[in-house]
Amino acid sequence: MKAQSSERRYLENYLGIKGWVWGGRYRLERYLYTLHRISGLALLFYFLLHIAMNGFRLSSGESWTSLMDIFDTPIVKFGEYLVLAGFTFHALNGLRLILQELGYTLGRPKPPVYPYVDALERRRPIVFVMGGVIIILLVVFIFNFI
């Protein structure tokens, strides 16, 4: 009976797919997690498309050159910029997650003195630094596409 009730509690807390879009009390970090997944899936899709496009090399040099000519449009250039933006975000957010997972961003332990500061708030400056670096890089990358 006790096991049943604990299982029910566990299922109530399980967010499932809803957890991908609703940050709840995890706030900003949860939305970064969602964006990390979206950017990851988008990059994987682009990677597979990229391999398929490279397959044109197997037919002839002319078909490759004509494909590159087709891609020389503002829309494709914008798509290229989005790929760079997605990679930059995914890489830097992934670096933050790895550092966090390995315990480098935990900081020194503190006694729980009121007003309490939770672990997410203590790590928030790293999120802002990461966001700042991403914005700077994305602004620099624009110069390559204008």
Added chain:
Amino acid sequence: MREVPLRLWQLIAAAVIFFLVGTHLIIMHLGDILSFFGADMGEPTAWSSVMERASSAWWTVFYGIVLAAVLYHGFLGLRNVISELSLSPAAMRVINRALIVVGIGIFAFALYIPIST
């Protein structure tokens, strides 16, 4: 239990991707910024440049490592997302095997391109 080594290898693949794909993106997509710093890479998507890289063993090894790292990292990430759909263990086994077979197939095809051209 085998999730731990899978996850560890995903982190190692992430580090490899960070440097190697970063290098690839800078060379292929940020040519104007590179030439601003005095490093002119020419036209990297021109057929002659593509053939030059394809004939280099160094670049073939480079792209082989990139392919393996990205496919492993990406497909394991896709598997993690799918696993949150609460599918049955039998369905997850089918998906695991399908991802392995498709991943190996794509790796073989993608590596065949620079080797054969």
